[in-house]
Amino acid sequence: MNDCQSIIDGLKDAVFLYEAGTSKILFVNKSCTQIYGYPAQECINGGLRLLISNKEEYCDEEEMMLIQKASKGERITLEKELQNVKGDYSYGEISVSQIEINSEQLLLFSIRDITAQKKAIAALEDRELLLDSINHNISEGVYRSYSEGGLIYANDAFAKMFGYESAEDIMNVKSLDLYAKPKERKGMTQTLKEKGYRSNVENHFKRKDGSTFLGSNSFVLTSDHEGNEIFDGAVRDITHEKKAAEKLNKVNAELLERNFELDQLVYKTSHDLRSPLRSMLGLTNLMKVENSTLEVNYFEKIEDRILKMDGFIKSMLDYSRASRMELKMEQVDLKDLTAECISSLEYLDGFKEFVIIENYQFREATIDRLRLAIVFSNIISNAFKYRNPKAKECYLKIDVSSDNELLKIVFEDNGIGIAKKYLDKVFDMFYRATEMSEGSGLGMYIVKQALDKLNGKIAVESKLGIGTKISIEIPEMNMGLK
Numbered sequence: 001m002n003d004c005q006s007i008i009d010g011l012k013d014a015v016f017l018y019e020a021g022t023s024k025i026l027f028v029n030k031s032c033t034q035i036y037g038y039p040a041q042e043c044i045n046g047g048l049r050l051l052i053s054n055k056e057e058y059c060d061e062e063e064m065m066l067i068q069k070a071s072k073g074e075r076i077t078l079e080k081e082l083q084n085v086k087g088d089y090s091y092g093e094i095s096v097s098q099i100e101i102n103s104e105q106l107l108l109f110s111i112r113d114i115t116a117q118k119k120a121i122a123a124l125e126d127r128e129l130l131l132d133s134i135n136h137n138i139s140e141g142v143y144r145s146y147s148e149g150g151l152i153y154a155n156d157a158f159a160k161m162f163g164y165e166s167a168e169d170i171m172n173v174k175s176l177d178l179y180a181k182p183k184e185r186k187g188m189t190q191t192l193k194e195k196g197y198r199s200n201v202e203n204h205f206k207r208k209d210g211s212t213f214l215g216s217n218s219f220v221l222t223s224d225h226e227g228n229e230i231f232d233g234a235v236r237d238i239t240h241e242k243k244a245a246e247k248l249n250k251v252n253a254e255l256l257e258r259n260f261e262l263d264q265l266v267y268k269t270s271h272d273l274r275s276p277l278r279s280m281l282g283l284t285n286l287m288k289v290e291n292s293t294l295e296v297n298y299f300e301k302i303e304d305r306i307l308k309m310d311g312f313i314k315s316m317l318d319y320s321r322a323s324r325m326e327l328k329m330e331q332v333d334l335k336d337l338t339a340e341c342i343s344s345l346e347y348l349d350g351f352k353e354f355v356i357i358e359n360y361q362f363r364e365a366t367i368d369r370l371r372l373a374i375v376f377s378n379i380i381s382n383a384f385k386y387r388n389p390k391a392k393e394c395y396l397k398i399d400v401s402s403d404n405e406l407l408k409i410v411f412e413d414n415g416i417g418i419a420k421k422y423l424d425k426v427f428d429m430f431y432r433a434t435e436m437s438e439g440s441g442l443g444m445y446i447v448k449q450a451l452d453k454l455n456g457k458i459a460v461e462s463k464l465g466i467g468t469k470i471s472i473e474i475p476e477m478n479m480g481l482k
Contacts, residue, residue, distance in 0.1 A: 014092075014111040016043070016051065017101075020071050023047070026106070035092075035113060037085035052080060052094055052109065070096040070107050079114065090115040140234045145175045147189055147221070147229035161215075161237055163208035175231075180204040180212040192221045192231070205235070213239045281347075327453060332369045334400055335360055341377040345384060354384050355395040362400070365407055367474065371450035375409075378443040379470055383413040388465070407474040418462040426460055 008015045014032035016025050028043045028051075036043060036051065043051060070076050076096040081089055092111045099108045141158030145151045154167045162178060164170040179185045181204045192198055197220040205215045219233025338358060345351050380396065387394035391414055399410040418426065427448040451458050456474040 011110075014051075014113075016109050018048070018067075018107040018109055020067050020105075020107055025051070032111070035082075035084065035090075035111065052082070052092075052111070066096065067107065070098055071105070073098055082111070091118045140236050141215075142234050143231075144233075145231050147193075147231060150174050152230065158235065161207075161213075161235065162205065163211075178205055180206040188217075188219075192219065193229075196221050202238070203235075213237055214242050215239075285347075327368045328370065329366055330369055332365055332367050332372065333363055334365060334372075335363050337369065337373055338376060338380075338398060341373060341380050344377065345381060348384065351384060353394070354387060355393055356380070357395060357397045358400075359398070360400045361402060367407070368454060371453055374450045375447050375472065378447050379411050382443055383411065383415060383468075386415045386468075388414060388416050388467075405475065407472075409472040409474075411470040411472075412467065414467040417464040417466050417468055418460070419464045420462075423460055423462060427458075 008017075008027070009029045011029060012031055014029065014035045016028040016032055018025050025044045025047060028040050032043055032051070033040050038046065038050070066076060066078075076094075078094050080092055080094055082092045083089055091114050093114045095110045095112075097108050097110075099106055136156055138155070139157055141161045142153075142155045143151060143158050144153040150173065151171050154170055156167055159165070159167045159170045162170060162173075164173075176182050176185050184203050188198065188201065188203070197218075199218045201217045201219075203215050203217045204212055206212050214237075215235045216238045217233060217235050219231050222230050222232055224230055335358065338356075342356060380398075383396040384394075394414065396411060396413045399412075401408045401410075426444050429442065429445045448458060451472065451474070454474050456472060459471045460468065461471075462468040
């Protein structure tokens with residue numbers, strides 16, 4: 001008996017000897033005390049209720065059935081949830097067999113801790129459930145295939161994407177046969193061997209019925225336990241996405257073409273309308289001088305209406321140019337540009353009495369001439385239109401300077417000014433800041449559009465009845481003295 005106990009005591013599994021006749025435990029090994037956390041004597045005193053039964057689910061009938069079967073020579077194996085001294089639960093595989101020691105029939109209980117095994121099985125089952133969910137629920141086609149050969153795994157979405165009823169139906173198809181352009185598969189294989197993975201590669205695939213579709217293919221290169229190269233990947237049908245994108249690109253291209261045509265129409269219409277208007281304006285001025293018998297007042301009214309229409313058409317033309325045309329950087333003489341803008345206004349009544357004071361730190365800058373001319377022309381025109389009739393001398397100061405590679409232009413007049421409550425609206429389309437305004441309301445809006453294209457900034461300061469100051473900064477201009 002002692003020799004037997006010594007052997008049992010050295011076993012890794014929990015082992016104890018049970019005497020059926022007396023319903024007593026005769027001996028427990030060290031592993032048994034370690035698993036349960038009880039001292040050996042307490043294990044012996046606790047009996048089967050303590051060692052093989054969950055205390056909350058203990059059943060005398062179950063214990064009796066187990067002992068009877070084992071006593072008849074049956075080898076019994078079962079799994080039970082066990083509880084240690086701390087109340088923690090574990091899983092044990094219990095084997096019961098009958099042995100004879102010193103002519104005495106005893107039952108040998110062997111308990112192997114299978115908690116880790118049970119957890120591994122549970123984790124495996126969870127993975128199988130996840131795989132089953134992927135197989136049946138996601139829309140992307142998931143696959144595994146040999147780098148040279150056929151499929152190893154495919155989910156249902158992959159099979160249906162290629163026109164097959166189920167994953168089983170597609171498993172016998174060679175991977176190369178799924179490609180409408182087999183060269184794509186061969187090229188992909190070579191690239192994958194070099195990089196190890198590819199993402200969102202567009203491939204042309206072939207369905208069971210021969211029809212084709214465009215798919216986004218992402219995959220990685222791995223290997224199985226035998227060292228065979230394997231592709232793990234996912235395919236997404238992007239046929240409809242590509243068609244939608246192509247349609248959108250086509251619509252955008254058509255819109256660009258229509259915008260260009262519209263620009264051309266505005267440009268041509270503006271010129272065609274302005275030409276006869278300016279001819280009429282010239283004739284009107286000539287008639288006022290040469291025909292004193294006619295009522296000059298009528299000609300002045302005609303002239304006024306022509307000027308208003310001409311100004312509106314010019315605003316439309318400036319808007320089209322400022323918002324649509326690409327930047328064209330060129331060397332510009334700022335003083336000459338100012339002179340051109342002034343000359344276009346000299347025919348207006350009273351303009352010759354309007355004083356313009358110019359100061360240039362430099363005269364040349366590399367800039368978009370058209371947009372800068374739009375800025376100068378509109379601001380100079382506004383300064384004249386809204387001059388103060390009560391002032392002894394109406395003037396506009398233009399100061400051009402530079403600071404840290406910024407072109408700085410300041411326009412300052414002594415006109416009627418703008419009320420403070422209107423200052424934040426002066427750049428709104430069709431907004432007129434004064435009741436005296438008879439213009440289109442586009443001028444300062446167009447100025448802002450032009451400066452935005454030049455990455456410029458503009459600020460307006462004004463006091464009603466005193467005048468207005470407009471400060472402009474345009475970055476990264478090449479400037480030079482002349």
